[in-house]
Amino acid sequence: MELRFEYTRKRSDFGRPCNFSDHLAEVTVDIPPDPSLAADFIPQDPVDFSVQHGPVMAVHEVNTERAQVASQGVNHVEGGWPKHIDPRNSELTTRFREEVEREEVYTRSVLRLSSLMEHCIRQNNAIDIYEEYFAEEEEEDEEEEHPSAKTINGFANQPLLAALSPQRDPNVTKRMVTHLSWHPDDNKAVAVAYCSLDFQDNRKDMSFDSYIWDLESPYSPELTLKLSSPVVTLEYNSKDWHHLLGGCYNGQIVYWDTRKGGLPMEITPVELSHRDPVYGACWLPSRTGTECFTASTDGQVLWWDIRKLSQPSERLILDITREEQLKNALGAISLEFASTMPTKFLVGTEQGTIIGCNRDAKTPPDKIANIFSGHIGAVYAVARNPFFPKIFLSVGDWTARIWSEDFTDTSSIMETKCHIPYLLDGCWSPVKPAVFFITKSDGTLDIWDFLYHQKEPSLSIKVSNEPLFSLRPQDNGRILGCGSRLGSVTLLEISPGLCTLRKNEKSLVSTLFEREARREKILLDKQREMLLREQERAQGRQPEEQENAQEVFKQVQRDFLATINAERQRRGQEE
Numbered sequence: 001m002e003l004r005f006e007y008t009r010k011r012s013d014f015g016r017p018c019n020f021s022d023h024l025a026e027v028t029v030d031i032p033p034d035p036s037l038a039a040d041f042i043p044q045d046p047v048d049f050s051v052q053h054g055p056v057m058a059v060h061e062v063n064t065e066r067a068q069v070a071s072q073g074v075n076h077v078e079g080g081w082p083k084h085i086d087p088r089n090s091e092l093t094t095r096f097r098e099e100v101e102r103e104e105v106y107t108r109s110v111l112r113l114s115s116l117m118e119h120c121i122r123q124n125n126a127i128d129i130y131e132e133y134f135a136e137e138e139e140e141d142e143e144e145e146h147p148s149a150k151t152i153n154g155f156a157n158q159p160l161l162a163a164l165s166p167q168r169d170p171n172v173t174k175r176m177v178t179h180l181s182w183h184p185d186d187n188k189a190v191a192v193a194y195c196s197l198d199f200q201d202n203r204k205d206m207s208f209d210s211y212i213w214d215l216e217s218p219y220s221p222e223l224t225l226k227l228s229s230p231v232v233t234l235e236y237n238s239k240d241w242h243h244l245l246g247g248c249y250n251g252q253i254v255y256w257d258t259r260k261g262g263l264p265m266e267i268t269p270v271e272l273s274h275r276d277p278v279y280g281a282c283w284l285p286s287r288t289g290t291e292c293f294t295a296s297t298d299g300q301v302l303w304w305d306i307r308k309l310s311q312p313s314e315r316l317i318l319d320i321t322r323e324e325q326l327k328n329a330l331g332a333i334s335l336e337f338a339s340t341m342p343t344k345f346l347v348g349t350e351q352g353t354i355i356g357c358n359r360d361a362k363t364p365p366d367k368i369a370n371i372f373s374g375h376i377g378a379v380y381a382v383a384r385n386p387f388f389p390k391i392f393l394s395v396g397d398w399t400a401r402i403w404s405e406d407f408t409d410t411s412s413i414m415e416t417k418c419h420i421p422y423l424l425d426g427c428w429s430p431v432k433p434a435v436f437f438i439t440k441s442d443g444t445l446d447i448w449d450f451l452y453h454q455k456e457p458s459l460s461i462k463v464s465n466e467p468l469f470s471l472r473p474q475d476n477g478r479i480l481g482c483g484s485r486l487g488s489v490t491l492l493e494i495s496p497g498l499c500t501l502r503k504n505e506k507s508l509v510s511t512l513f514e515r516e517a518r519r520e521k522i523l524l525d526k527q528r529e530m531l532l533r534e535q536e537r538a539q540g541r542q543p544e545e546q547e548n549a550q551e552v553f554k555q556v557q558r559d560f561l562a563t564i565n566a567e568r569q570r571r572g573q574e575e
Contacts, residue, residue: 177483280335299329
């Protein structure tokens with residue numbers, strides 16, 4: 001809410017009693033009549049006014065038996081007695097008695113029904129009368145809807161920003177959509193970060209602005225976010241919807257209050273900020289709702305409080321050797337934080353390693369808890385499963401992998417096939433535990449459902465001819481936003497079959513993940529046994545091989561000496 005008026009008062013004045021005093025009336029202003037102004041007025045004729053000639057009397061009531069009967073709407077006769085009590089009128093007396101008896105019967109019926117309803121409510125608490133006993137048969141009779149996705153009305157076959165402006169990105173020089181963030185209040189708006197990540201891209205007339213688009217009025221941005229450096233990532237605060245956090249290309253951290261316009265409220269100083277672009281920014285579930293942390297390719301994770309952005313409150317160097325050397329740190333290119341695990345977070349690096357961190361560790365080296373290796377390229381996205389927080393998804397190189405934090409020694413428990421185009425982003429469905437989305441460099445969106453298909457995606461859509469760099473679903477899972485390289489955002493509506501949680505689906509997915517994790521652990525144990533056997537065999541063969549080598553060497557030596565002696569004898573005979 002906007003503050004229209006502001007009242008100030010000293011703290012000592014709060015709660016002070018009002019001191020009233022009694023004094024005589026006094027004249028504050030006396031304006032005498034001016035006869036010269038009489039010509040400017042028009043007299044009113046005639047003038048109507050009311051006069052009360054009769055005395056004003058108060059109303060008094062007495063609750064007598066006659067008054068009670070009269071309050072029931074009974075006509076009176078002379079003398080004030082009701083007609084039905086008059087012994088001379090037997091017909092009215094009989095009618096009154098019938099009405100009274102009818103009311104008593106109604107009262108008894110209501111009391112009897114109330115006892116029956118109370119008994120039914122108790123039974124309802126013990127037995128679910130609304131339980132569907134034949135839901136499985138009905139599901140078998142119904143035809144399942146084929147998985148599909150379609151563009152929302154008004155944006156059919158066109159990206160969101162193309163519908164807003166014929167040039168997609170409102171600026172002449174096109175920039176890629178690096179991040180999307182939906183408004184927490186019913187997803188009525190989306191914040192889009194625009195930035196060119198190409199190396200040394202110094203094109204002229206390149207704008208540094210990012211925008212907030214209102215879905216109800218898509219023909220102009222609701223708010224323009226002004227900055228001196230492009231924004232790589234944007235994130236709404238779930239506690240305070242008006243606060244928006246941003247990470248800049250030059251490493252600075254900034255936040256906006258959308259109620260006060262598009263200019264930033266505060267920016268971190270350059271010398272205490274990141275040294276590289278900020279690819280990840282997340283809000284922390286603190287009491288004040290003002291704490292956040294960021295990650296960058298300079299190998300640092302910094303914690304901030306937007307009430308004081310002059311310096312970071314905490315720092316972590318992503319050195320997996322645990323020596324806290326910035327020169328050995330791995331560059332963070334993706335960041336994942338879930339409020340269900342408030343002390344843990346995941347970092348995807350440029351080197352293909354995923355680092356699991358714990359903020360509550362006592363020493364900085366202990367904060368790097370787990371290390372997951374499997375990708376051979378940069379990990380562009382890391383996302384925890386909303387139903388099983390210990391299961392997370394990673395997207396990098398040409399594959400998407402599913403990991404379990406309970407098995408740190410194993411590789412990924414599940415993975416997709418190796419795609420031909422490069423994978424750029426991915427996320428889980430917020431409503432189905434086994435469904436996740438992947439965007440590729442050929443402009444295709446793949447929707448996977450590992451509960452039904454593990455070798456091929458359930459649905460593949462050609463969204464754009466440009467690479468899709470960013471992806472973000474709404475909280476209901478029905479609307480999906482995809483950002484492309486040339487600054488267009490496409491909104492897709494997913495079919496109910498891919499955004500409706502079915503009966504027992506959560507338990508089936510849990511069983512699937514546990515089975516795959518167990519299988520991976522068994523394979524790892526067998527591999528270790530085979531390695532140990534190979535080492536034992538190699539150690540047992542080593543003495544025999546040494547003896548055989550000595551015998552071979554002696555045999556070669558004897559053959560060499562025999563050849564030399566034979567050559568000497570031949571030369572002696574010739575001489």
